Amino acid sequence: MTKLIRCLFFLLFVQPAWAQNQTPDQFLGYRLGSKFAYHHLIVDYFKSIQANNADRMKLIQYGTTYEGRPLMLAFISSPENMAKLETIRTNHLKSIGLLPGKPDAGVPPIVWLSYNVHGNEAVSANTSMKVLYELLNKGNALTQQFLKDIVILVDPCINPDGYERYTQWYNRVQNATPDVTPFALEHDEPWPGGRFNHYLFDLNRDWAWQTQKETQERITLYNQWMPHFHADFHEMGPSRSYYFPPAAKPYNKDVTSWQREFNELIGEYCRKYFDRNHWAYFTRNDYDLFYPSYGDTWPTANGAIGVTYEQGGGGRAGLALERASEHDTLTLDSRIAHHYASTLATLEAVMSRKEKVVSEFIQFHQDAAAAPLGSFKTYVIKTGGQARNARAFGQWLDRQGFSYGVAGKAMSAKGTELTSLNEQTIRIEDNDLVISAYQPKSNLLRILFDPKPALEDSVTYDVTSWGLAYIFGLKAYGLKEKLTPAAVRPAASDNALPESSPYAYLANWSESGDAAFLAELLKEGVLVKTSNTAFEMDKTSYSAGTLIIPKKGNEGIPFDKLVTSLANKHFVRLTPVKTGFVSSGPDFGNDNVVALKAPKVVAVAGDGISATAFGAIWHYFEQQIKYPVTIVNAAKLNTLPWNEIDVLILPDGRYNDIIGEKQLEGIQNWVKNGGKLVAMERATDAFVNKPGFGLTKKFSDKRRDDDTFKKFGEQQREEASDSSPGSMYQITMDRTHPLSFGCGDEYFTIVRDAYERDYLKEGWNVGYLKDDNYKAGFVGSKMAGKLKNTLIIGAQEMGRGQVIYLMDDPIFRAMLEKGKMLFGNVVFR
Incomplete structure (x- = not known):
């Protein structure tokens, strides 16, 4: 009996301790910042905190990565707010016109905190545990005020696959005492690094295009909440x-005055924390608000x-790194402290303007729906002959x-064609897509359709042209009338089994999804032929490549x-x-039918x-056309x-140490025996001026006097003058060559570098740039000359x-629909 009483007293007194939140240190069994936590431990920590805080926290899984890891989001607020969380969400969406009806109450600001979009920027996910603990620490008066005033959403790790790739490697190679x-080895992250997701895509550049599973699942939830504030934590x-x-210039011209004002306010609150602790920082440099596909710019375009x-820090920093330039040692501890401080500064800034944060957001969307800015009030997409591309575009519109x-x-109607910018009278057919600018998200719509975005400053580090008409390869028009x-009507009925088996089935080769249909036919052992020239039968014309x-x-x-059945699966008519x-044209037994x-x-x-x-290639085969690709280590080419x-x-890369004379001879013999070699971007360097290969380099550079006396203080702008971070060009194509089949009358691409290849003397100059192929985006004055009269696609x-x-990557970031078409030709034709 005495033992039982003691046990009861023990349970009575320790139970409150069990109910208290464990600190990250207590849960992990080591001090936070002394080791990188594995992703599953971070998830488990969030789950453990939720168990003790059901009235103030809700944790959901909103998706999974390609490798099967969970994507999690924590909702954190006061018990009063959490009890009516769904009402807050629906009232919020009603107030901005994304749900029907009128809100019956105001809502608090909704702040979404995103950590670790780049996997090897691993401080972020570790910081999220400290953030979570302090938000739910009842002894922290500041954070408890946040919970009363704000609904806070915390994503501890946007990119679990990349994060785990980095932490698994680092925890294996680190010294017992960080070197x-x-x-040292622990500061030399191996290829491909942890920055990217499973398919080695940069998720921070995928917000607008949503090519990746993680992005699609996250933005599905984002659109259900439409936060007032989104913070993206990097290294x-x-x-x-x-x-x-x-932020640095350039700002997109559609960033509002309120958004610019609050950008300044955030800086004020961050400076308070950093100045108090004598921490170094900088502002107004490098990180701009222009390209609308980042974790700051896409939310900005959404109001x-x-x-x-x-x-x-980043992957090289590890747990501790000596920095000679700063006379210090950068530690994971200090990096966590800095991100934690900016998290607090964010929430303080929002709390200080909580009413205006909400009211400006409402006004932004109401104005967009009632009186959209810009010249165009309607966008029309022609769908004739492009039904499946239009269908894919519709799916993208849904995701947005x-x-x-x-x-x-x-x-x-009168409309402006959005690649030539010519105004003309257009014939709109009943099934053409129509997108009205009179909707709450019309600002994002306008920005993404913009055929020639204005750039206030040339120093920017990513794509500067992205018009949807270029990206999707569809004929699009902007109309000034509403x-x-x-x-939308249901799609046409499926192909029916014919009463008697035909001589053959014909299928057009004109849309990016056609390659997936062909790939599955070939995998199933179906004999497929194609005509290399156009033909006509039954008064119907069929293009080359059919x-x-x-x-x-x-x-x-x-x-x-x-x-x-395969045609129906792939929506092929x-x-x-x-x-x-x-x-007219070659009969099906002609040599031109192969x-x-x-x-x-x-x-x-x-x-x-x-x-x-490489990741773009891997994703193309496995996710887009689902055709097997064997991956080999570059060092094993000669075996x-x-x-x-x-x-x-051969994807873009540096092959100087990979392809020597022996490898080059082996590759050449293999090609002569029937192989197909595809060299992309810098991989083409390995074949320039090499015997048997017809690729040569133009020697157009002439040293200019102003290069000799360039100024050190203008180094950044000097570098920009010889760059193209991502500008839009129309490639002149040989429409008779099989590589161009299905690419249509206009082929646009995002040019990011100049390789200055001369035209092939022996071979086919399939795609090239002439003097006037530039369409939009920033191109430096020195780069512009290099992008004239140069080979882009050769055979x-x-x-x-x-x-x-290929001096251009047609499947860059899986963005360009016509590029996917061209790459299908590269593989199969």
């Missing part, structure tokens, strides 16, 4: 201090206050949260059932034909290769079984094989 020596190089707003914070419809009837769209799927040669499969005779084989594709990865360029490979893709026959030279 602060800059050249930069370890030699730097700390960046917080005001929020979008802010980036950058802590010196835009409302749209169709014309509903045929009509004529059109009200009709509801797929011909014949009955003959496909006897061993359930031909009609398999082909029609089939045309069954009863003969191989055509009224069989397409299922190639064995190999792509190179590893040291020296651009991780993002490959060449007789087993049909296509070898050289070599024995029984061929070499494809």
Whole structure:
């Protein structure tokens, strides 16, 4: 009995301690900042805190990564706010017109804090645990006031796959006592690094395009909440201090005066913390508000206050790094302290203007819906012959949260074509897409459609042109009059099984999704042919590149059932034909009608290769067309079984130490025996002026006197003059070459560098830039000359094989629909 009484007393007195929140140190079993926490431990910590704070915290899983890790978001506020969380959300969306009805109460500011979009900027996820603990620490008077006034959303790690790639590596190689020596192994992160997600995409540049699973799932939730404020926490190089707003120029011209004012206010609150602690920082440099696909600019275009914070550190910093320039040692502890301070400054700034933060946000969306800015009040997308591309565009519009419809009837109107900027009378058909600017998100709509965004300052570090007409390869018009769209009608019915098996099925080759259809046909062992020239039959014209799927040669499969089911799966419209005779062009037995084989594709990865360029290729095959690609280490090129490979893709990279004379000879012999070599961007350097390869470099540079006497203080602008961070060009194409099939009359691309390749003397100059191919975006004065009269896409026959030279990446960030079309030609034709 005495033991039982003692046990009861023990339980009575320790139970309150169990109910208290554990600090990160207590939960992890080590001091926060002394080690990088694995992602599952961060998730478990958030779950453990929620268990004791059900009245003040709600943790949800909003998705999973490609590698299956959970994407989590914590909602934190006072018990009063949490009890009516869904009412706050719906009232908020009603107040800005994104839900029908009128709000029955005001709402507090909603602040979304995003940590660790770049995996090896690992301080952020670790900081999130300290932030969570202090927000729910009842002894912290400041944070408890935050909870009364604000609904706070905390995403501890936007990029778990990249974060775990970094932490797994670092925790394996670090010394027991962190080695602060800059050249130590623990400061030399191996390829591809932890910055990117599974497919090596930069998630911080994917907000507008939403090509990645993580982005799509996060923005689905974002659009359900539409926060008033979004803060994005990053790291930069370890030699730097700390960046917080005001942001650098250029600002997008559509950033409002209120957003600019609050950008300044954030800086004031951050300075208070940093000055008090004598911490170094900088403002108004490097980090601008122009390209609308970042974690600060995309929310800004959605009416929020979008802010980036950058802590010196990153993957090289590890747990501790000696910095000779600063005469100090940069530690994870200090990096956590800085991000924690800017988090508090953010919440203090919002709290100080809480009423105006909400009212300005409401006004932003109400004005957008009632009186949208800009010249165009309606956007019209022509869908004729591009039904599936238009369908994909509609899905993208849905992900953005835009409302749209169709014309509903045929009509004529005056409109500005958004690639040529020519005003003309256009014929609008009943099924053309119509997007009215009179909607709450019209500011984002206007920014993304902008064919030629104004750039107030040339010093910027990313894409400067992104017009949707270029990106999606659709004919788009801006109208000055308001059109009200009709509801989108259901898609046309599926292909039906014919009563009798046809001679062949025809399928157009004109949209990026066609490559996925072809890929699956080939994987299923279906014989597919294509015509290399246009033809006509039954009074219908078919362009070069049309797929011909014949009955003959496909006897061993359930031909009609398999082909029609795959066509329906990929939304492909089939045309069954009863003969191989055509009224104009090559008959189906002509030499110009060739069989397409299922190639064995190999792509190179590893040291020296651009991780993002390789990742775009990997994603293209696995996620876009779902066709197998074998990945090999670049260092193993000379050991490959060449007789087993049909296509070898060399992504952008530095191949000086990868392809020597022996490797070059082996590659050349393989090509001559029927292989296809695809060299992209800097990979083409390995073949310039090499025997047997027809690629040469233009020697157009002439040293100018003003280069000799350039000024040190103008170094940044001098570098900008020889750059193109991402400008839009129209490539002149040889429309008769198979690489151009399906790319349409206009092919636009985002040019980021000049390789100054001369035209091929022996081979095909498939795509090139002439004097007047520039369309939009910043191009430095020195770079502009290099981007004239230069080869962009070349094809050289070599024995029984061929070499494809791509001085431009057509699948850059998976953005360009016509680029995907071209890359499908590269692989399969």
